[in-house]
Amino acid sequence: MPKKVATKISPVIGLQWGDEGKGKGVARIASTLSKSDLIVRFQGGNNAGHTIWHKSICYVFHLIPSGVFGKAKIHLGAGMVIDPWALKKESLVIPAGISFMSRLSVSPHAVLVLPSHQVLDSISEKTKGKNKIGSTGKGIGPAYESLPARTAVRVGDIGQKDFLVKYKKLRDMHGEILKRTYKYDIKKSDFKKLEHDFFEGIKFLSSLEMIKSSEIVESTLDRGNQVIAEGAQGSLLDVRFGHYPYVTSSHTVASGIGTGLGISPHLIGPSIGIMKAYVTKVGEGPFPTELGGKYSAVWCRDNKFQYEIDKYPHPSKDSSDDFEVGIALRRAGSEIGATTGRLRRTGWLDIPLLRQTIKINNAKELVMTKLDVLNGFSKIKVCTHYIVNGKRTDKVPFDLSKTEVKPVYVSFPVWKGKLAQHEGKLPKEAIAYVRFLEKTLGAKIVYVGTGPEDHQVVERYW
Ligand code: GDP
Ligand code: IMO
Ligand code: MG
Numbered sequence: 492m493p494k495k496v497a498t499k500i501s502p503v504i505g506l507q508w509g510d511e512g513k514g515k516g517v518a519r520i521a522s523t524l525s526k527s528d529l530i531v532r533f534q535g536g537n538n539a540g541h542t543i544w545h546k547s548i549c550y551v552f553h554l555i556p557s558g559v560f561g562k563a564k565i566h567l568g569a570g571m572v573i574d575p576w577a578l579k580k581e582s583l584v585i586p587a588g589i590s591f592m593s594r595l596s597v598s599p600h601a602v603l604v605l606p607s608h609q610v611l612d613s614i615s616e617k618t619k620g621k622n623k624i625g626s627t628g629k630g631i632g633p634a635y636e637s638l639p640a641r642t643a644v645r646v647g648d649i650g651q652k653d654f655l656v657k658y659k660k661l662r663d664m665h666g667e668i669l670k671r672t673y674k675y676d677i678k679k680s681d682f683k684k685l686e687h688d689f690f691e692g693i694k695f696l697s698s699l700e701m702i703k704s705s706e707i708v709e710s711t712l713d714r715g716n717q718v719i720a721e722g723a724q725g726s727l728l729d730v731r732f733g734h735y736p737y738v739t740s741s742h743t744v745a746s747g748i749g750t751g752l753g754i755s756p757h758l759i760g761p762s763i764g765i766m767k768a769y770v771t772k773v774g775e776g777p778f779p780t781e782l783g784g785k786y787s788a789v790w791c792r793d794n795k796f797q798y799e800i801d802k803y804p805h806p807s808k809d810s811s812d813d814f815e816v817g818i819a820l821r822r823a824g825s826e827i828g829a830t831t832g833r834l835r836r837t838g839w840l841d842i843p844l845l846r847q848t849i850k851i852n853n854a855k856e857l858v859m860t861k862l863d864v865l866n867g868f869s870k871i872k873v874c875t876h877y878i879v880n881g882k883r884t885d886k887v888p889f890d891l892s893k894t895e896v897k898p899v900y901v902s903f904p905v906w907k908g909k910l911a912q913h914e915g916k917l918p919k920e921a922i923a924y925v926r927f928l929e930k931t932l933g934a935k936i937v938y939v940g941t942g943p944e945d946h947q948v949v950e951r952y953w
Pocket of ligand 2: 739
């Protein structure tokens with residue numbers, strides 16, 4: 492029999508600073524897949540928060556792939572860091588009647604997030620004061636650091652004779668670091684409870700099928716079935732190519748799939764790039780097109796959503812004050828962190844940054860989410876290039892946080908009324924916006940999002 496030619500993995504990757512709507516995008520693809528197909532996570536951990544709507548109920552998944560409500564197999568890949576208790580808790584949210592345990596598998600190479608990783612993450616962030624990264628505090632950075640330090644405890648260690656020895660060695664090392672460097676006693680952090688939960692999570696993890704990511708991916712492709720790689724975070728948070736140090740600790744871009752699954756790069760196909768119709772960012776770091784600039788950055792760092800509502804009960808969408816427009820955008824888009832509840836900073840699309848992430852991910856198709864959020868604004872702005880040291884450029888400087896960048900914008904008129912009322916058709920102003928973006932970005936927008944629910948999309952028809 493002739494051997495089937497392997498197809499390629501389809502990456503679904505966030506093109507901005509995360510929260511672009513990857514969860515909804517993956518869930519939508521998942522609804523078309525069969526039980527022989529596969530959806531994998533290849534990096535990140537429960538710092539991710541992927542929102543999906545299923546039968547009019549909203550779920551936020553942090554570790555479990557967003558294809559959980561479909562038929563396809565789902566896999567937690569080698570490049571992930573896994574907090575077992577968080578995984579167990581998440582599994583309890585899935586309604587009875589959705590059989591997912593038999594479809595869910597995990598790589599033995601994935602690194603475990605220990606309770607002491609979490610304590611280290613939050614204590615080290617606290618001591619950074621104004622220099623903090625804005626980490627989600629889930630222990631992701633310290634867990635990833637353990638891998639090159641050769642101290643990591645991995646999923647494949649569970650059940651081995653030396654599992655507890657490895658666990659205790661790393662925990663005690665973290666205890667020492669906390670004591671010496673941060674003058675912090677690990678026992679203060681309700682550590683017994685954290686450890687108890689961790690081992691409950693380990694029991695749950697042990698009940699899953701353990702299989703190497705490369706094996707499950709290659710065998711799926713060899714049969715000619717589809718493999719979707721669900722990215723977490725966004726390309727601008729990539730540990731190397733993001734705006735270091737304001738980044739996460741993994742390779743969020745498509746090339747991370749190679750080492751994140753242990754497969755050859757030739758198996759990575761073109762990406763589907765997910766982008767919002769505007770930009771948001773949660774956490775610290777440079778954001779050239781932020782509405783309200785540095786004032787907004789500090790506001791979002793220091794304030795809570797309720798305080799903002801009290802202070803700005805009705806932010807104006809056509810205010811002459813950019814900061815207020817940014818609040819109106821946050822309110823309209825419910826831009827509150829799905830993992831941490833923090834205010835997401837808001838701003839206009841940034842073409843130089845998008846061109847860079849489209850290129851690095853080989854994104855041939857784009858999905859633009861949250862176009863409906865722009866309903867009622869007086870105009871949409873898009874940054875086409877920057878002025879740096881008095882010169883026009885569309886290149887992104889190496890260190891955005893140390894370089895004064897002045898974004899230059901073009902404006903677009905906004906449609907009247909609500910997009911959702913256009914019954915599957917976009918108004919001409921929205922089409923003009925989409926066409927402009929496709930031309931300037933050099934990639935096709937295959938559909939746009941017109942609301943959070945799974946059916947709220949407008950496919951490309953024009
Ligand atoms: P992810 O991390 O990339 O999966 O994105 P998040 O789930 O963190 O954030 C995206 C948010 O936007 C979620 O609350 C989604 O329900 C919501 N969302 C996704 N697509 C759309 C859309 O087209 N319109 C609106 N209004 N909301 C959307
Ligand atoms: P999803 O998958 C948005 C940000 C944090 C912080 C930085 C480092 O939902 O798009 P970390 O905890 O990873 O050490 O934090 O990265 N961050 C995210 N921002 N969406 C995410 O995931 C994020 N995951 C991490 O806010 O600035
Ligand atoms: Mg998210």
